[in-house]
Amino acid sequence: MTPPGSPTTSRNAPQADPQWAGLGDDALLDYRIRDLGVRIAGSALEPAVAALYGELESRGLALRPFCYLGDEWFSPDGVPAIAAPFYLAHPRLVQLELRQMMDVEGGTQEACAQLLRHECGHAFDHAYRFSSSPEWREVFGSPDVDYDPETYRPRPYSRSFVLHLPNWYAQAHPDEDFAETFAVWLATAPEAWRARYRGWKAIEKLEYLDRLMNEARERPPAVAPPRGHGRLRSDASRLTSTLRRYYALRRKLSAQDTPDFYDADLRLIFRSKPLGHGTAAAFMRRRREAIVTSAVRWTGQRKHLVDGLARKLLERCARLGLYARGDEVALGLDVGAYLASLVTNHLHTGRFKRSV
Secondary structure: OOOOOOOOOOOOOOOOOOHHHHOOHHHHOOOEHHHHOOOOOOOOHHHHHHHHHHHHHHOOOOOOOEEEEEOOOEOOOOOOEEEEEHHHHOHHHHHHHHHHHOOOOOOOHHHHHHHHHHHHHHHHHHHHOHHHOHHHHHHHOOOOOOOOOOOOOOOOOOOOOOOOOOOOHHHHOHHHHHHHHHHHHHHOOHHHHHHHOOOOOHHHHHHHHHHHHHHHHHOOOOOOOOOOOOOOOOOHHHOOOEHHHHHHHHHHHHHOOOOOOOHHHHHHHOEOOOOOOOEHHHHHHHHHHHHHHHHHHHHOOOHHHHHHHHHHHHHHHHHHOOEOOOOHHHHHHHHHHHHHHHHHHHHHHOOOOOOO
16 A cells, blocks of 8 residues: 555556657756656656665554655655655656766665665654654764764774765764664664674664664654645755756855865876877876776765866866876876875865865
8 A cells, every 4th residue: 555645656657758858958957947847656766765665664664754856865854754856757867967967876776775765764763853862862972963964084994883875974974874774774684784783883773773663663753754745845846946057056066175286296197298198188088087987986986076076187287288108007097096095085084185
């Protein structure tokens, strides 16, 4: 039986391709988000949401957070609901997202399932108000601490946190720690997570969450899920921004922490005089995709962020008038290592550049 407020039902037919699906990117970018008319029903998100509800049912949990399309992944404060980004509701919008941001968060079946479980953890906290209890705060910490998920400093080898989303995201904030712990608990059989985290301090959080879920099976939530969209935050069906403005703002936000590269470093990697091997900028244009892909693989950072750094590096090489060396393989390794070091430094300190 479909829960009240559920956006999915087995009777929903797949969506027919809308008029804008055949447009080029430039024309599509002029569409307002609300005018896209996308919905979860009939999209690739529908089976993903159904799978999440199936996992909740297998754990004996009656709550089904309401799922809707928003402008990004989140669970609205104080509401047992989950927002998934609108672009996941149509393959043409997924294609546009990839071209605009170099990455699609939740674009694979596995990544989408991980993010739904994570946001479901937030939704359960909103429903039962777990984080308001002293014991919750003793286990996870105060939810009132400052929160800046872009600049937290993770400890990769810490055993105090579960591992679920990339970049040790459980360490970003106590609320994220709870959501990540919930996601691991939901996705993994008890004997499996007890074996995986045996000897870790994180096992105490999993055991505590297991007790909370036993309580959730026995009592109704303090806050019921909405039965419709109502006034949900950033509801895609009400967003008046054009796609062009939406992506311009996202790129601006992600670029606010983009560094000016060290000229001295670039002069060590490249050469200031022509050696018959072309310019450094031309080399970067040829090898940028491979260098960025490698840096993303080893750092876990988002591709659009790493690619933005590579573009800045290319532009600075051109401005400095630098030239390439003869061995392109070795040069590619040097550039990749330099780029990865900047990204890794940002991951651990919140800054791309080392202090001077």
